[in-house]
Amino acid sequence: MSNGPVLILGARSDIAQATAHEYAEHGYPIQLAARNSETLQIIKHDFETRYQIQVTLHDFDVLDVERHAEFVDGLPELPEIVVCAVGALGNQEEDEKDILGAAQIIRSNFEGPASILAVLANRFEKRASGSLVGISSVAGERGRATNYIYGSAKAGFSAYLSGLRNRLSKKGVHVVTVLPGFVDTKMTESLDLPEKLTAQPSEVASAIVRATKKRKNIVYSKPVWAFIMTVIRSIPEFLFKKMRI
């Protein structure tokens, strides 16, 4: 059986690329979507050389919601699997003061991804097959002083994915919520992350591929984060509000 294509949204991200590698290795054709997609030419060459599969490049801006339907129409084929890795961390301290900056973070992590997945979900529903993978974050599990703008947008995105899954579960369409903890990527290059809690992009990628294959709903990466977040969610608010974490 030949595989349908995998569409990767936000294809320049390290997590996205590791995920694309893993699908490509399994023989899936790959559609790479990102801003300035022509700069991904080298990745196309790499995948074609390594895996002898077809790779196409597509310009995509998650904030340009009005053109999302047009974007999907422009794909050579409706994908079998979609992985949305788009996200923006922002700078909490600055964004607290800069309302437009904060709005941009919220839109990049929630509104934009929700919009493009809505378009794809409707088409998948009609076709009655396909998998939608959204990369959210453990930051969305509880708002913290140090990153609640990003975190709240991810919380919204996680709830959106959960709702989508609920809506589509009987329609043959599968939805995966990915909740990474720390991941060693360009996004976090300047941060000093604890090694034991930090996943490599390839670990997140394997978790995603496994989740679409085995139809898992929610995956953490690393798994220890499921435990950490259970603890963090269970702290009573009157205590949590005084904590610095």
Added chain:
Amino acid sequence: MKLSGWGKYPVVDCQLSKPRSEEELSQSVLKSNAIARGNGRAYGDSALNRTNTIDMRKFSHMLSFDPKSGQLVAESGVLLSDIIKAFLPRGWFPIVTPGTRFVSLGGMVAADVHGKNHHVDGSFGNCIDWLDVMSADGNVMRCSRTENAELFNWTIGGMGLTGVILRVALRLRSVNTGWIRQTTHVAQNLDTAIDMFEDSLDATYSVAWIDCLSSGDALGRSLVMLGEHATLSELPNKCRANLFPSVSKPKLAVPFSLPRFCLNTYSVRAFNALYYWNGKRGDATSYVNWNSYFYPLDSIMNWNRIYGRKGFAQFQCVLPLGNARTSLNDMLEEIAASGRGSFLAVLKRFGKQESRFSFPMEGYTLALDFPISNGSVSLIQKLGQMTAKGGGRIYLAKDSIMNAQSLRATDAARVAEFETMRQTSGAAERFASMQSERLKL
């Protein structure tokens, strides 16, 4: 961050950058003197620079492959393991491979690595068609045997000290299967082992494991292992079912630094078992998959932790054909008497080699590990002197111990030319590793 080579000695706090584009790379190069780092498999301090170590592993794209010539063009941070994974199933294998597949192309070029087939195929440099190198001014130059040949010839084996390798065009070898026909011979002592090598010059691969504890008449008793790429027609059925066996992720891992006696106990047992078994059966032929044949240690992740916290050093020398027997004999006596070395040493035959600064020369190369201690450091220095006396050389990719004088005692003329080249090209100001500083290169 704390960095080291594979031997975990020395461990040094280094500033590390991870450029993702040529522009970012040239910024790093032009900042202060710098050294490129591949996958950190050199044993010592070749890929360390306190203020400016450049991690090349983001340059990990393969660019093109031509199935007619077998030429692969790839960025220098691509790992050999990835090349094998992509191309062995299509019937291609590296022409020259070191004893681990977790090396980067850049590291393979910079050390001009050799395999068990040096006597037939030469060093890695032989299968390179061209290189793109960022030199001291931050510009990238294409170089080959005919274009910018000086840069090409010095960069192969130049240990990162001529510039940063960006892209490599290398040729792969076409193979029928992923299996190796191995024949194992028992040699009662060093002389017999060397005779066997000399009688097997037409074998594609040859290598010997030497028992370093034996002495007297049995000094250098060893297992000599010869190998050929197996063709389809000769393969037994059970191998045919899986023509190009793939590897799963390494399962065995060494979780933390172990006390050193563990390794020796294991290798003593393994060697003795094989030695007696093969001795009884006579010369044994078997079909071995490529991974266990070329990379037996790769299936044990982090085996370098096995030597304990202080780390270890590998001593590897090459001795010219004429002196090899006597020099190796003296060295093995020294090692056996000290009781300090790893139980096993590896012996290989090198063929003729022409190169500016690469390690190999026609003769015999001996390699073995030593856990770091005052005693082992002085023993390594002593072995270095014996190498110089025998007219041989020390392998920079393994070295963490030599000093400027001892290097020149082995290789004075070539070192002097290397220094001149570095001065005139401007590389001396731009590229430096802790090793090049230690050795005053």
